[in-house]
Amino acid sequence: xxxxxxxxxxxxxxxxxxxxxxVDGLAARANPQNAIVLSIDKAAKSLTCSPALYPTSxxxxxxxxxxxxxxxxxxxxxxSTTTLSPSTQTTTxxxxxxxxxxxxxxxxTTTxxxTTFITLVATTTATTTTTTTxxxTQTVExxxxxxxxxxxxxxxxxxxxxxxxxxxxxxxxxxxTFVSTTASSAYDCCVQCETTSQNCVGSFxxxxxxxxxxxxxxxxxxxxxxxxxxxxxxxxxxxxTISNGPCGAIANNGGTQLGELTDKGRETTLSLGTRxxxxxxxxxxxxxxxxxxxxxxxxxxxxxxxxxxxxxxTFWGMYPLTAxxxxxxxxxxxxxxPADETLFPNDGNCRRFNQLSRAFAQRTADRWNESDQVAYLxxxxxxxxxxxxxxxxxxxxxxxxxxxxTINSTLAHGPETRLPSEFYDPKLRSIVSKIGVEEWFSGxxxxxxxxxxxxxxxxGDILERMSASIEHTGLSVNEIGxxxxxxxxxxxxxxxxxxxxxxxxxxxxxxxxxxxGAFDDRPWPPYTxxxxxxxxxKKQVRPADSSLEAPTPSISTSQSPGLFxxxxxxxxxxxxxxxxxxxxxxxxxxxxAERQRLEGFYVRMRYNDEPVAIPGCASPGNHLEGNETFCTxxxxxxxxxxxxxxxxxxxxxxxxxxxINGIDMGxxxxxxxxEAQGANEDRH
Numbered sequence: 001x002x003x004x005x006x007x008x009x010x011x012x013x014x015x016x017x018x019x020x021x022x023v024d025g026l027a028a029r030a031n032p033q034n035a036i037v038l039s040i041d042k043a044a045k046s047l048t049c050s051p052a053l054y055p056t057s058x059x060x061x062x063x064x065x066x067x068x069x070x071x072x073x074x075x076x077x078x079x080s081t082t083t084l085s086p087s088t089q090t091t092t093x094x095x096x097x098x099x100x101x102x103x104x105x106x107x108x109t110t111t112x113x114x115t116t117f118i119t120l121v122a123t124t125t126a127t128t129t130t131t132t133t134x135x136x137t138q139t140v141e142x143x144x145x146x147x148x149x150x151x152x153x154x155x156x157x158x159x160x161x162x163x164x165x166x167x168x169x170x171x172x173x174x175x176x177t178f179v180s181t182t183a184s185s186a187y188d189c190c191v192q193c194e195t196t197s198q199n200c201v202g203s204f205x206x207x208x209x210x211x212x213x214x215x216x217x218x219x220x221x222x223x224x225x226x227x228x229x230x231x232x233x234x235x236x237x238x239x240x241t242i243s244n245g246p247c248g249a250i251a252n253n254g255g256t257q258l259g260e261l262t263d264k265g266r267e268t269t270l271s272l273g274t275r276x277x278x279x280x281x282x283x284x285x286x287x288x289x290x291x292x293x294x295x296x297x298x299x300x301x302x303x304x305x306x307x308x309x310x311x312x313x314t315f316w317g318m319y320p321l322t323a324x325x326x327x328x329x330x331x332x333x334x335x336x337x338p339a340d341e342t343l344f345p346n347d348g349n350c351r352r353f354n355q356l357s358r359a360f361a362q363r364t365a366d367r368w369n370e371s372d373q374v375a376y377l378x379x380x381x382x383x384x385x386x387x388x389x390x391x392x393x394x395x396x397x398x399x400x401x402x403x404x405x406t407i408n409s410t411l412a413h414g415p416e417t418r419l420p421s422e423f424y425d426p427k428l429r430s431i432v433s434k435i436g437v438e439e440w441f442s443g444x445x446x447x448x449x450x451x452x453x454x455x456x457x458x459x460g461d462i463l464e465r466m467s468a469s470i471e472h473t474g475l476s477v478n479e480i481g482x483x484x485x486x487x488x489x490x491x492x493x494x495x496x497x498x499x500x501x502x503x504x505x506x507x508x509x510x511x512x513x514x515x516x517g518a519f520d521d522r523p524w525p526p527y528t529x530x531x532x533x534x535x536x537x538k539k540q541v542r543p544a545d546s547s548l549e550a551p552t553p554s555i556s557t558s559q560s561p562g563l564f565x566x567x568x569x570x571x572x573x574x575x576x577x578x579x580x581x582x583x584x585x586x587x588x589x590x591x592x593a594e595r596q597r598l599e600g601f602y603v604r605m606r607y608n609d610e611p612v613a614i615p616g617c618a619s620p621g622n623h624l625e626g627n628e629t630f631c632t633x634x635x636x637x638x639x640x641x642x643x644x645x646x647x648x649x650x651x652x653x654x655x656x657x658x659x660i661n662g663i664d665m666g667x668x669x670x671x672x673x674x675e676a677q678g679a680n681e682d683r684h
Contacts, residue, residue: 006222007155008202008244038169038178038212151190151243158186158241160252164231165239169204170253172330173226175217176201183211186241193245201227201248204240219247228253232263261306261313264413268528269310273317275609280499281318287499291324294331298500301333302343307503308333310528315501342457342648344505350652353453356443359660360450364439365394373431380422394435401439404432404524412527433523440507444514447660451643453652455511460584460644463637465500466535467583470597513607515643517615532606536630587641601633614639 159165171178179198183189189211193203198215205211214227222244228251229242242250261269280286291297299315301308311333336342339349347354368374377392381403389397398406407429410417422428443450467473506525513519513531582594602624605612616639617623617631624630631639645651 005150005246006244006249007150007152008157008242008250009154148191148194150194150246151187155243156186156190156241157243158239159231159236160229161231163236165236166204166229166242167232167239168230168253169212169214169240169242169250170228170230171214171226172228173216176226177215179213179215181211181213186243189213189241190243193243199247200245201225202243202245202250204229204242204250206240214245214248214250216248221246221248223248224251227251261309262413265306265527266309266313269313270317272528272530273314273319275317276314277318277323287318289323291319292328294329296498297331298497299331299333299502300343300500301335301503302341302505303335303338304503304505307343307505308335309503311501311503342461343502344508345454345511350453350648352652352655352658353450355656356447356450356453356660360443360447361395361439364435364442367438368435369393369395373435377428377431380425380428381420384420394439400432401436404436407432408524408527436524437510437519437522441510441514441519444511445517445519448643449655449658449660451515452645453648455508455515456643456645457648458508459512459515459640462533463583463640463644464581465497466601466603466633467581469535470601471581473581509607513605513612516605516639518605518607518612526608529608531608534604534606535633536602536604538600538602583637587638595634598632598634598637602630603633603636604630 157166181189181192183192183205186205189203189205192211193200193213196213196215198213199217199219201214201216203211203213216225225248227248229240230253232239244250281289299311301311315331338346341349345353345357347357374393377400382390382392385392385396392400392403394400403423407419407423410419411424418424444454506529509525509529509531510519510522513522582590582597587595605614611629613628614631614636617635618628622632622635624632
């Protein structure tokens, strides 16, 4: 074995058994951007590649015959007969014989009879003959090759992460490639990796004869260079058997754990990316067909691995390998620290919002726990509740929202994951969704502080990007790509962003829609939901300030909640610092000239590909004539300004002893999505 070689099962990251998961560990194992993933289609017993790859060359290798050492046992065909020394036995028999002698003396006239007893001794010799067959074992050594210690059992592995089967191999380094060959066993596949003249990082064997080698341009024994494996909840004998090679190692990318993206999730997010490509590249011609750099694209995700992978899969769908130049560098996906994260309602780091969300959740429990609707739920499914919490309730354990998540996830993944039929009763599902929406989202409709701390910071970022695209200004928070604070040209340098994509959550989607008054009577967001916030401009409009360069007439989109945020920034020769960005200032403080800069621009929202009307934009003058779904940017800013925080972190720690308006009786403090008529004058 070469110096530095490490068997798979002895790698620091290899986990044969697991009892739980940590957020840090999951984040570290999340798939990197730009990976090539080879996975198993369990139904078809075949391999699939995402994105699709096509042969670029054929490498012919000589046939290597594997010779092994065997022990032969042979039974001799001749027999030998052995005669044992005779043994002597003596038998004594007594025989009584009666003899009559008649004697007639001449001078005697009487006759007498005499009986005589004779003893006979008989000697018998007994001979015993025994036949035995002897077996001779002879060991014959057949000349053969040396057995490879590098392909011992500790380096031929088909399970990890709690006994899960290995279902996927990912390559995230462009220097790595797959080489397809055949082998009769996983051992032989490993041997091919060890003996090839190419720099083999590792091998993996599947089914009967499929053997894949992972090779790279240089040899780095024991080093992780971008090859990794993932596990899933199916038997090990139905997946890959992997081995490390002499020129690298395959890292453990983790298994599918609770809350992570499943194969179905990967499939649906990839499909979403394909739809986005059709709309923004092919149909509207807003984005280029072929990209050489990611500087026009902003990618961001929450710290949750499933959100990160959702962004990756959707980006692959929109820009597959065939739509990127050979020099396209790996793009950067921005992830903020948990304390700074605003892509979802952050009750873990915003103390005041935690208070508010708990209060509204408790109000929901008080309203519904003793209702006829919850009694109906208990009639159907309480028999499956644990002994420690035998009754279904809003605040039971598991919570009613947790039961809803389980129902929805099993519906999304097919019959093999289904619960008993009672869980899918239509009336039950309607009740569960209604209560879940009220528990999690009613605060956004009823309480301004709830909107401000829960989702206002993210909406403020969206609004700022819209303003920056009009004014050609920089952003107040500049999250550039690259490494060590360098711009990282070509890797999301924020030097002319046309398209932004963010991996968020269902609670992000509904929070934005509810805060804008556009989520009435909707059910809980289904999986792979997305929200697009698009900005349009009339072609004839010119900026009020002639010194500013006019954006090119085209559509731009922002899709931050759910999976994406899409924004438009026109090409500019320079970007000025964001000192006077009008969308970061209260509307009431803007001058007439600054307000005029917003004219001629329109904002539209699309939820799961359907346009959404914002109630506050319904009044004449607040929307495009003839279509209320196109809200003027001026009206949109006035509506959003009502709940955008001026200092989110400071406000999160403020008002900790304050009264929660509207919580007692449930009456709305102020309806979300209200008319946009000089709103900010009251607050600022």
